[in-house]
Amino acid sequence: MIYQGSCHCGRVAYEVEGDIQGALxxxxxxxxxxxxxxxxxxxxQFRxxxxxDAAATYTFNKHVIKHRFCPTCGIHPYAEGIDSKGNAMAAINLRCIDGLDLAAIPVREFNGRDS
Known part of the structure; x- marks a missing residue:
């Protein structure tokens, strides 16, 4: 399935293809x-x-994840990085995808504070 997403003001918009099995x-x-x-x-799978250049970038800690955000409205619709196998990945903020029933998506907690 192809999903559409954006920041609040629409300056940063994307589409992503896949099957949402859960969220982190x-x-x-x-x-x-x-x-x-x-x-x-x-x-x-992300376009x-x-x-x-509509999105600004913030990095911190190990500077391996590019947290992308809209400089106009401040919303963080996605991030980019490399997984443990060296593959380019996108981390999609499901709260920024149009029309999702977030209550129907299983959420897994991740202890990033101690990683």
């Missing part, structure tokens, strides 16, 4: 503050519908 709720200092519910997909 991380308690690291960044994710806990954002309240993201993350769905990880291969980067090839920006707006220019790359």
């Amino acid at each position: 709720a991380c308690n690291c200092s960044m994710c806990q503050r954002k309240g993201s519910l993350l769905w990880f997909v291969p980067r090839a 920006l519908r707006t220019p790359e």
Whole structure:
């Protein structure tokens, strides 16, 4: 299935293809503050519908994850990084996908604070 998502103002918009089996709720200092519910997909399944430079980037700690956010409305719709096998990945904030029933998606807690 192809999903459409964006930040609040629409300056950063994307589509992503895949089957949402669940979400991850991380308690690291960044994710806990954002309240993201993350769905990880291969980067090839993710396509920006707006220019790359519409999103700003924030990195912290080990600087391996590019937390992408809209500089206009402040929403963090996705992040980019590399998985443990060296594959490019996108971490999609499910709260930014249009029309999802978030209550129907199982959520797994991840202790990112101690990772």
